[in-house]
Amino acid sequence: MSLRTWFAERLPVTEVQAAIAHKTVPQHRHTVWYYLGGMTLFFFIVQVVTGILLLLYYRPSSAEAYDSVQFIMTRVPFGWLVRSIHSWSANLMVGAAFAHLFSVLFLKAYRRPREMTWVSGVLLLFLVLGFGFTGYLLPWNELSYFATRVGTDIAGVVPGVGEFILTFLRGGKDISGATLTRFYGFHVAVLPAIATALIGLHLLLVQYPGMSVPPSVEEKSKREGRPVPAMPFVPHFALRDLFGWTVALALLAGLSAYLPWELGHKADPFASAPAGIQPEWYFLWTFQALKYVPAHILGIEGELVAIIVMGLGAVALVLLPFLDINTRRSRTVVTWLAIGALAFMAAMTLLAVRGNRP
């Protein structure tokens, strides 16, 4: 009995093989955007692998965290490479996830029947940001310590539950060893568990109805009375995906070897915050936008209003497929809203970067 037959008796191997063999991917001028999801997944896999390697040496306590990361970077064979790849890959994953979200948004791939794919994707983006926020503190260096203090301060503004969220996140009144251990717990257990489940769901939802075709391509196909061209998933799309992943790997290797991620100085809770404390680049736009909010808006605390607006924006993003009634006009509105959001985020980020220059 061959191994294949042994498995086929127990699992639907033949059916899966047939499904893969018959699976196709639409081929048109926007096909290139289909690769971004796979690219994000690639970076996530890199994160899992390098994260597990880092776990072997990392010690999650305020007394040992910094020294253990330093040990990884100086003493562990290829430790510097693993840590650097983990840090670079985290940033590239956030970038790829944002690019994937906006490509799906512009191509209107969230439309019926892919609402749940969109919702799971947006939730995954939030998780990726959660990974970034919790992981940033783990080296326990000066920058991460004070940036986390600023970041968690924002949560404290939420009316009613703000104080509770702040204490829950920090494990006390201020950033301490208790914050580090719970961020570590979120980073290596809670978030990965949720992310794995959501990624499984997301991939399933992507595979089941297949890739979405943009409205313009659909309309053209209807006008011309012929189906949208497609290519086989295996090997055509899979090989192209692999090509993209390999380029990403080369980019990661180059960045890690030539621009190794800095460790900075060990956090000193009793020291005053160094000048120019900023969060990671993907949080810069919110950080900068909050600076422009007036102290009071209509008698309400300005920061609170900003938090509520951002919260509503996040909810609207999750519920977008249900808010867009899928007419030509509504799609145009969504496109312009997305362009506006992108321009706002880019402008705020640029202002924050420029403002932090010495």
Added chain:
Amino acid sequence: MTRTRTAWLLAAAGALVATVAIRAAGTAPAQGATPAPVNPAQAVTPEPAPSQPPDVLFKDDVHAKAGLTCESCHGAKKAGGGYAMVARTTIAPMCAKCHADAAYMKTFAPQVRVDQYAQYQTSVHGRQMAKGETRVATCSDCHHAHGIVAVRDTRSPVTPPHVAQTCARCHADPARMTPFNRSPDIPGDWSKSVHAEALLKRGDSSAPTCSTCHGSHGATPPGAESVANVCAQCHVREADLFKKSKKADLFKSMGTGDCLTCHSNHHIEPPQASWIGLDDKAICTTCHDDKMPGAAVITSVRKGFDDLQSRMGEAQAVLDRAETAGMLVEEGKLALHNAAEAHVRMRVLVHTFAGPPFDEVLKEGLTAVAQANAAGVDAMNELQYRRRGLAVATLLILGFLATLFVKIRKLPK
């Protein structure tokens, strides 16, 4: 040559305090004006004239806040209005009525000092004033008369960063110093010293200014015998080693001012390795030449400094290169820090004027600097290894990409 140098140094030291405070009668001190932020070059700038009348200045005076009034010092108004001037000779005794009364002063602050007047009477200023020489300084010359603020107030003319400027108002003024045969160059000399730089540029308020060495209310010049004790207030270890060294008795018999022999007094520069040696620029040659006993120790100590310093420079360069290239060189930096610490200890041990204790620390320094250098070289080698590894990995990845590309192109459309 040594005697000539020492004589000059002693003359300069004496000049600072021996006839301090020549204030011309009638030239009232500037009052209430907050001394401008000073830098060494400006330490000799005379204070500007008071910009406001006494009653306005007095509103911000600590005495006004304590409930005192014009009458407290000037007595009742004269028949024609206005207050009588307080005679310069009576200013200090008048201030002492309160400031020397411990019971009264404690009502304002539990730990306030009350010995200022007693100190003043021992000072050159006080002794001269007692003789009726009114051109010397009294309380109001340094503290102001109507705009007096607490010493810890940064506006005070006697808060550490402002002391030199306050003393310089008289001591840097040739017109005031000449009648007393004193040099007006001393504040200027101090302003170029390592102490002035620490105090005025780096803001280190523990660095010595005029009053640190000469006293404030009891200002007197330290004599040749006591200079080492004055310096030892801060330079404890150096003074201790010096007193135990064979040079202590020798300098004493020569009547030189211990520390001053090599370091000067007011224009004290950062110590340099070049001071030690038998070449023209070295201070040792004031007494020594290459045929005298001790020449071998002098040469060996100088060589030790030069060796360690040059190796520290090399190690620093390689560590900088590695760090700029993104390598972590914390251990190398720590070793270099240890070498620098050994260098400082060597400078202290120079005061033993003996080879063995110096050589021991030199050995520690050389070991540390070798470790720092090795860490830097290792980091650079590791960097090269990484780059070679990246080049190989890139080639493999490019080869794989090329294969994939060819494969994709060959796929049926």
